[in-house]
Amino acid sequence: MIEIYHLYKEYERNVAALKDINLVIDRGEFAFIVGASGAGKSTLLKLIIRECLPSKGTIKIFGRDIARLKNREIPLLRRNIGMVFQDFRLLQDRNVFENVAFTLRVTGASSREIRRRVPLALGLVGLKEKAFKKPSELSGGEQQRVCVARAIVNRPAVLLADEPTGNLDPATSMEIMNLLHDINVRGATVIVATHAKDLVDHFQKRVIVLENGSLVSDQERGVYINAR
Amino acid sequence: MRVRSLCYFLGEALKSILRNGWMSIASIGVVAITLLILGSFMIISFNVNLFTQDVKEQVQIVLYIDEAAGEETRLELERRLVSHPKLQEMRFVSKEEAMERLKRKMGDQAYLLDGYEGEEDNPLRDSYELRTIVPEDITAVAKEIENYPGVGYVDYGSGIVEPLFQFTGLIRLIGLAFMVGLGVTAVFLIAHTIRLTVYIRRKEIMIMKYVGATDWFIRWPFIFEGSFLGMIGAIIPVLIIYYGYQAAVFWIQSNIHFIPMMPPQDVTTEIIKLLLPLGIGLGMLGSVISVRRFLKV
Incomplete structure (x- = not known):
């Protein structure tokens, strides 16, 4: 599903954010990408959603080299990849329902479709009752659930989460991670960039370790390795 | 563009105008003031032309x-x-x-x-x-x-005719320079003001990009917003000029009889024909320029 070959990324000349990454993530997998801040986790996710282009190497998603996508094809790629952010990135002036509906609106979905799908997604993250609250009236954990609902409402094949628990307390973090796990069980490929050691160890899933832009370890059913 | 999308874009544009109330009023104000100056200058230039035409015909x-x-x-x-x-x-x-x-x-x-x-x-x-x-x-x-x-x-009338023609030529040149200058200023001001409303919504634009919105999907509401602000910004000076000019013509013709004036109806038609498309165009152009920078996600 996601194939990465000899991937390099330099933001400035000779400052490598990623060095020679080789990685294949299959359909339906759950993978953690771990590493210290600045190890290249976010860069990797940005490359996968084609927010930036690799300096060298190839990323294939659904069998296509995404560097070769035409500008108008990028939105279509992103509709198949849900994205969850550390800082939630919700629209504060819209209620929960509208925040989740946003994803469907940009694809031109009908309002009937929106009225059907948004409650389903909100039900899945356990926020059906808070559909008409504003984000500011919700706790951090609830806001992250809205963010997850927004990412999955159009049923993307891949869900990327960039430090999804970075702003949450441990109990809430576990809830969110369980939620991501549920989504994986329902069939989506889930990739979580994190440095939350407890969570990674708890789930016993595939762990890909980045350090200073290099891939130093990739284990099935792994644990968090602190390379340094 | 599908009807459903069109409704959504128009709705978003209106919501945005209302949500950014003060910013919208500022944009409308900028457009209105610029076009008012431009329109006033046009009227003066119309009448100078009429006057010189009149003089020329007597030569x-x-x-x-x-x-x-x-x-x-x-x-x-x-x-x-x-x-x-x-x-x-x-x-x-x-x-x-x-x-x-x-x-x-x-x-x-x-x-x-x-x-x-x-x-x-x-x-x-x-x-x-x-x-x-x-x-x-x-x-x-x-x-x-x-x-x-x-x-x-x-x-x-040698010695009178030549300077007169030189003078009217000069007036026309100055008028043209003024109009071009004001037009350029207007585009700058409007682009700047709309850029602020776009800047306020940069987060929304970024999220739209992440969830797979096409660039045009993001642009359209802003284009509608810009053209709507531009349109209101053009209607205001048209009204002011219409009533103001009517009053001016009335005053001048009852006080100074020999100055020929363009009839208010004709002037208004000309002003509407220029200011309305200009206002809408400026609004759209301002939006497109402003959004472009935020689309690179």
Whole structure:
């Protein structure tokens, strides 16, 4: 599903954010990408959603080299990849329902479709009752659930989460991670960039370790390795 | 564009205008003020043009016929004047008619002319009053026909006509420069103001990009918003100019009678034809320029 070959990324000349990454993530997998801040986790996710282009190497998603996508094809790629952010990135002036509906609106979905799908997604993250609250009236954990609902409402094949628990307390973090796990069980490929050691160890899933832009370890059913 | 999307874009544009209330009012204000200045200048320039046109139409060549010229020469002269390609109008003024005019002009003192009226005593000459098709040709044409046989001398207000034409040309040039300058300023101001409303919504744009919105999907609401603000910003000066100009024309015509003024109806039509598309265009252009920078995610 996601194939990465000899991937390099330099933001400035000779400052490598990623060095020679080789990685294949299959359909339906759950993978953690771990590493210290600045190890290249976010860069990797940005490359996968084609927010930036690799300096060298190839990323294939659904069998296509995404560097070769035409500008108008990028939105279509992103509709198949849900994205969850550390800082939630919700629209504060819209209620929960509208925040989740946003994803469907940009694809031109009908309002009937929106009225059907948004409650389903909100039900899945356990926020059906808070559909008409504003984000500011919700706790951090609830806001992250809205963010997850927004990412999955159009049923993307891949869900990327960039430090999804970075702003949450441990109990809430576990809830969110369980939620991501549920989504994986329902069939989506889930990739979580994190440095939350407890969570990674708890789930016993595939762990890909980045350090200073290099891939130093990739284990099935792994644990968090602190390379340094 | 699907009807559903169109409704959504229009809805988003309206919501955004209301949500950014003060910013919207500021944008409308900028457009309105710029277009008001532009429109006022247009009115002034219309009327200066009308005035100079009026003056130009009064400019004429007076050709006095040589008294010594015989019947043959006079007929030949008339033939040449009639067939001249740059002349459009000619009128023969006999010396008797010229005397009548002079008397009328002198009014109470016309008695001074008593005794000069007879066929033999009239010191005035027969003449032609000529107009050129293009008023600016007058000097050249006058110099040319001066040399025709049978011509006594030619009077075309030399020394007055040339500076007048230079002056009206200058006024028109200044007017054009003003309009271009104001137009450019307007685009800058509007792009800047709309950029602020776009900046406020940069987060929304970023999220839209992440969830797979096409660039045009993001642009359309802003384009509608910009053109809507531009339209309101154009309607305000049109109204002000319409009522203001009506009042001005009324005042001027009841106080200074001889100044010709464009009728308010005509002016308003011209102003609407220019300001409305300009306002909408400026709004759209401002939006497109402003959004572009935030689309690179």
